Amino acid sequence: xxxxxxxxxxxxxxxxxxxxxxxLALFLPAHFLVLAxxxxxxxxxxxxxxxxxxxxxxxxxxxxxFLLSVHLFGGLRLMALEWLPWSPRQKTxxxxxxxxxxxxxxxxxxxxxxxx
Amino acid sequence: xxxxxxxxxxxxxxxxxxLVLVHLAVIIIAVRSGLDAETLLGRTxxxxxxxxxxxxxxxxxxxxxAIGLRTVLDEWAHIRGKxxxxxxxxxxxxxxxxxxxxxxxxxxx
Amino acid sequence: xxxxxxxxxxxxxxxxxxxxxxxxxGDWHAYRVPAAANQTVLDVVTWIQRHxxxxxxxxxxxxxxxxGSCAMSVNGEPRWTCRTHVQDAARxxxxxxxxxxxxxxxxxxxxxxxxxxxxxxxxxGRFVPSSDRHADIAAISPESPARRIADAAxxxxxxxxxxxxxxxxxxxxxxxGPAALNRAWSLVNDERDAGxxxxxxxxxxxxxxxxCHSQHxxxxxxxxxxxxxxxxxxxxxxxxxxxxxxxx
Ligand code: SF4
Ligand code: SF4
Ligand code: FES
Numbered sequence: 001x002x003x004x005x006x007x008x009x010x011x012x013x014x015x016x017x018x019x020x021x022x023x024l025a026l027f028l029p030a031h032f033l034v035l036a037x038x039x040x041x042x043x044x045x046x047x048x049x050x051x052x053x054x055x056x057x058x059x060x061x062x063x064x065x066f067l068l069s070v071h072l073f074g075g076l077r078l079m080a081l082e083w084l085p086w087s088p089r090q091k092t093x094x095x096x097x098x099x100x101x102x103x104x105x106x107x108x109x110x111x112x113x114x115x116x
Numbered sequence: 117x118x119x120x121x122x123x124x125x126x127x128x129x130x131x132x133x134x135l136v137l138v139h140l141a142v143i144i145i146a147v148r149s150g151l152d153a154e155t156l157l158g159r160t161x162x163x164x165x166x167x168x169x170x171x172x173x174x175x176x177x178x179x180x181x182a183i184g185l186r187t188v189l190d191e192w193a194h195i196r197g198k199x200x201x202x203x204x205x206x207x208x209x210x211x212x213x214x215x216x217x218x219x220x221x222x223x224x225x
Numbered sequence: 226x227x228x229x230x231x232x233x234x235x236x237x238x239x240x241x242x243x244x245x246x247x248x249x250x251g252d253w254h255a256y257r258v259p260a261a262a263n264q265t266v267l268d269v270v271t272w273i274q275r276h277x278x279x280x281x282x283x284x285x286x287x288x289x290x291x292x293g294s295c296a297m298s299v300n301g302e303p304r305w306t307c308r309t310h311v312q313d314a315a316r317x318x319x320x321x322x323x324x325x326x327x328x329x330x331x332x333x334x335x336x337x338x339x340x341x342x343x344x345x346x347x348x349x350g351r352f353v354p355s356s357d358r359h360a361d362i363a364a365i366s367p368e369s370p371a372r373r374i375a376d377a378a379x380x381x382x383x384x385x386x387x388x389x390x391x392x393x394x395x396x397x398x399x400x401x402g403p404a405a406l407n408r409a410w411s412l413v414n415d416e417r418d419a420g421x422x423x424x425x426x427x428x429x430x431x432x433x434x435x436x437c438h439s440q441h442x443x444x445x446x447x448x449x450x451x452x453x454x455x456x457x458x459x460x461x462x463x464x465x466x467x468x469x470x471x472x473x
Contacts, residue, residue, distance in 0.1 A: 004301045005390050010441045022188060025181045025207075032214035038157055039221035046153045058147075065143060072136045075129050081439050082458045119468055122435035122461070187436075191396035 009095065017074035020067040027064060066106065073102050117190075121183050128180040135173045160222045167223040174215030182208030239311065241269055244323035245281070247332045253321070254278075266306040266314055267295050270322060270334065283334035290448065293382030296389070297334050298323040303389040305448040325389040327398075341385045341404070348405035349427045352412060353420030363417045371414045378411035378456050380449050387443035387453050399432045403443035403453035406434050410456035413463060425467050434460040 005011075037045035051057065077098045080086075086094065117125075146156060160166045186204040189195045195203060237260035242253040256277055258269050267285055274281040285295040290308040297306050299314045300321050314320060328336035356363070365372055387403040388394055394402045401409075409428050412418050428434045434457045441454040467473050 005303070005442050005446070006392070008442075008445060010439065011392075014438045014440045018188065021181075021184050025185055028177065028181065028211060029214055032211075032218040035218035036214070036221045038153065039217070039225060042153065049153050053150075061143075061147070065140060068136060068140065072133060076133065078439060079126060079129065082461050085455075085459075117435045118431050119429035119433070119435055119464055119473065123465060123468065191393070 013074060013077065016070055017078065020071040020074065023067050024064075024071060027067075069102065069105050073098055073105070117183075117187055121186070124179055125183045128176040128183075131172065131176045132180065135169060135176070138169060139173070157222060157225065161225050163223060167219065170219045170223065171216075174212065174219055178208045178211040178215060181211055239269065239315070240319045241273065242319065242321045243270070243273060243278075243281070243334070244321075245278075245333050246330075248330050251333075253323075260311070264311045266297070266299050266304065266309045266311060266320065266322060269311060269320065270297075270306065281334070282332040291382060293384035296325055296384045296386050298325055298389065303386040303446050305384055305386060308448060325385060327389050327391070327394045328385065336385075338385060340398075341383070341388050341402070344388075344401045344405040345383075345408060347427060347432070348401045348409045349412065349420055349424030350405055350408040351420070352415070353418055355417055355419035365416055369416075371416055374459070375411045375414040378407050378414075378451060378453075381408060381411075381451060382449060384448065386446050386448055390442040390446040392440060392442065393436050393438060397432075397436055400436045401428065401432050401434070403437075403457065406437070406460055407443075407451060407453035407456040410459050413460070422472075425464050426473055428460050429464040429468065429473055434464065437461075 006015075034045065034048055037048065052061070077094070080094060081091070182204045185207050186200060189203055190200055238257040239260050241256045241258050243256060245251050245254050256273050258272050261268070267288065270281070270283050271285075274283065283295075283297070285307060286292040288295075288307045290305055293305070295306045296303060298304075299306065299309060300316045300319075302314075303325055304314065306322075311320060322334065324330055324334050325336050328338065328341060331337050367373075367376070381404060383404065385404065387407075391400075391403055393400050406428060409424055412424060413421055437454070437457045439454060439458065444452045444454040447453060464473065
């Protein structure tokens, strides 16, 4: 159960930002190791990429793209909130704009993934 | 979090913001065209631009992730003081090492 | 205090749970309290203390939202109890009244406020005069931009509601917290104050304003409608400018 003091948009935005950040940081070393295979073991890299074409892995990949855009937009939101002296009304508008652009971006990502 | 880390955290974020967009575009193009490893590497190898883009990305992400995880360890694992800063350095240098190797592998080979 | 409740021909009763205990542990105790019109949460606590539990520990003074001593956790949310009406705070007909979060407990509903006031000092919350009492009174226009900012943050009653609402205070106990930082921001914009060098250094340190994640729990709960979250953002900008100029 989420305690009442956390049931609001800005807390949720913080939480998504933190979780996506942690997930990306955990994924990063694995990503680097796989890429380095190009140097040490090109055959293994090719094998990995073939394996990576399986639907489950592809879905996971889209998950990462999702995390990356969540973290990117969440971070831009945070810097705008901290650095621009907003009025409360502007804050609401900015939050709506962020949500809107994220929606568009995700739709675009998913659409292009399907087209692939 | 001391102010210097805060500023480095935000600076690395600003550097990465456009690079993330580039990287997202690369992912989409790569997935869409179904390129295999060889073709991809053929395009990145020997390219100074890709080397610079991903080299910068790796430096910025190492700084950004190290400072970010420092905060997480502080707040959620209650690691404090010297141990906390040691963890931050280990994460940052570790990512920098692995990341540089990866960039080298795909752009120089 | 005129509790008036006993005489108010109350037919309805409230289902109230009060946390009783100290740092070593405690428990929720259930009470039925006569309901009355316009009853505040503090009225309920006082009724229990007068009629059921003479040794119940809690704190209040002004009963009109000025002194800041009556804050408690009401159904999990920090509130000034003297200005919180039962009908707004009850959830499913139940009122759960406990001590504030993030502060050591003295007993029952009374917290030890010492850490909260310590943070206030650590953040440079003390006014540092730039002249002495022989000088003329400084002429500051209430309309000047700096004074407006200082005034917007000044009506803090030290109730610690924001401190109890903040997750960063919970996760990083030496964090200065919203009230102290809001106070520092007010003084940063006070033209008569001469303490900014030390103050900016204090709020830029490891326990300072940069720990804030802009969740704005503080702003959401401040009973005086202050905006500590915006004050902290102001401190982030000001300290950053000072750092870039090499003044920190
Ligand atoms: S805005 Fe900052 S100070 Fe206020 S509750 Fe959130 S984290 Fe705490
Ligand atoms: S800023 Fe608001 S909530 Fe915090 S102590 Fe002051 S009056 Fe209370
Ligand atoms: S009793 Fe003084 S503010 Fe509530």
